[in-house]
Amino acid sequence: MxxxxxxxxxxxxxxxxxxxxxxxxxxxxxxxxxxxxxxxxxxxxxxxxxxxxxxxxxxxxxxxxxxxxxxxxxxxxxxxxxxxxxLDPAAPGYIGGIIEMLNARLFTFWGSLTEALRTGEPQNEAKSGGDVFGSLYADPDRLEVFLRGMTGITTPIAEALAAAFPWQEVASVVDIGTAQGCVPVRLARAHPHLQVAGFDLPVVGPVFSRYVAAEGQAERVRFIPGDFFKDALPQADVLVMGMILHDWDLETKRMLIRKAHAALPPGGSLIVCEALIDDARQTHLPGLLMSLNMLIETRGGFDFTGADCIGWMREEGFAEARVVPLTAAHGAVIGRK
The missing domain is CATH 1.10.10.10 (Winged helix-like DNA-binding domain superfamily/Winged helix DNA-binding domain)
Known part of the structure; x- marks a missing residue:
């Protein structure tokens, strides 16, 4: 042979x-x-x-x-x-923001994967002792590249999410860690009845406002400044956390789920969107590689299976939780209070 x-x-x-x-x-x-x-x-x-x-x-x-x-x-x-x-920047489906970030940051950092595997330490801006998010958010130019990257990777997920949940049954939604506001913009566009907002650090506000205005949704989508470590989460019928939980260690993941549960009304929902690893941890390459990317990028972050997230939600008080596929690489875990 x-x-x-x-x-x-x-x-x-x-x-x-x-x-x-x-x-x-x-x-x-x-x-x-x-x-x-x-x-x-x-x-x-x-x-x-x-x-x-x-x-x-x-x-x-x-x-x-x-x-x-x-x-x-x-x-x-x-x-x-x-x-x-x-890949045409003028096209509605443009995802080049994430490619710009891959080129500007991650391509170089992944060259140190072996060191990350040996040490368990991040290989990005935090390698010299700093905090990756603090470093990014302190530099307006690099922050905008990062936020555009989040829009690039989130656009197809947001479009799928707009069709994957019974939005007609709820009145309000807040996207936690919203970045430029890709998810709120897509939800506002698809569901005119919704009250839609994005929640993120105050420094993100101007970038959010420019993007939302450029997308023609300035009258529909509002920005809520805040810090999900220090502040209570905004109240809404639905809270969305898109690629937020994978940034953090297990204790922080559970804390954020707990805060979401506290902010939601009875019957409200938390939607966690991630590159969910398959429950057998054998076949879903995007999720496994994303988890290695969290090794490169963070001090404790990791990706997880749908079953993992369902277990955390139930332990933090959600009455039920289920997995809904979104794209080939990403899925949502929907927990109901």
């Missing part, structure tokens, strides 16, 4: 960062935004994005091979369908 299939798979895994960095650099160079205006031949395209002649042909054709660009018989390059939908 030939060992070629195994060899090819191992080599594809080992060199996977080559393809990843090609995509990250293309987004950094705004290649897909430039091509949104129409096809360009190689010389014009390289001049528009500012790369060297030696690099251009291989770079563009790599993106063709990855299915992100198309090249016609005249040698002109154009965005493929996925790039046009998700």
């Amino acid at each position: 030939s060992d070629k299939p195994t060899y090819d798979r191992i080599m594809q895994l080992a060199t996977g960062f080559w393809a990843s960095k090609a995509l990250l650099s293309a987004v950094e160079l705004n290649l897909f935004g430039v091509l949104a205006a129409g096809p360009l031949e190689a010389t014009a395209l390289r001049q528009r994005i500012g790369i060297h002649p030696r690099a251009a042909r291989d770079f563009f054709d790599t993106l063709v091979a990855l299915g992100l660009l198309e090249r016609d018989a005249a040698g002109r390059y154009a965005n493929g369908a996925e790039a046009a939908r998700f």
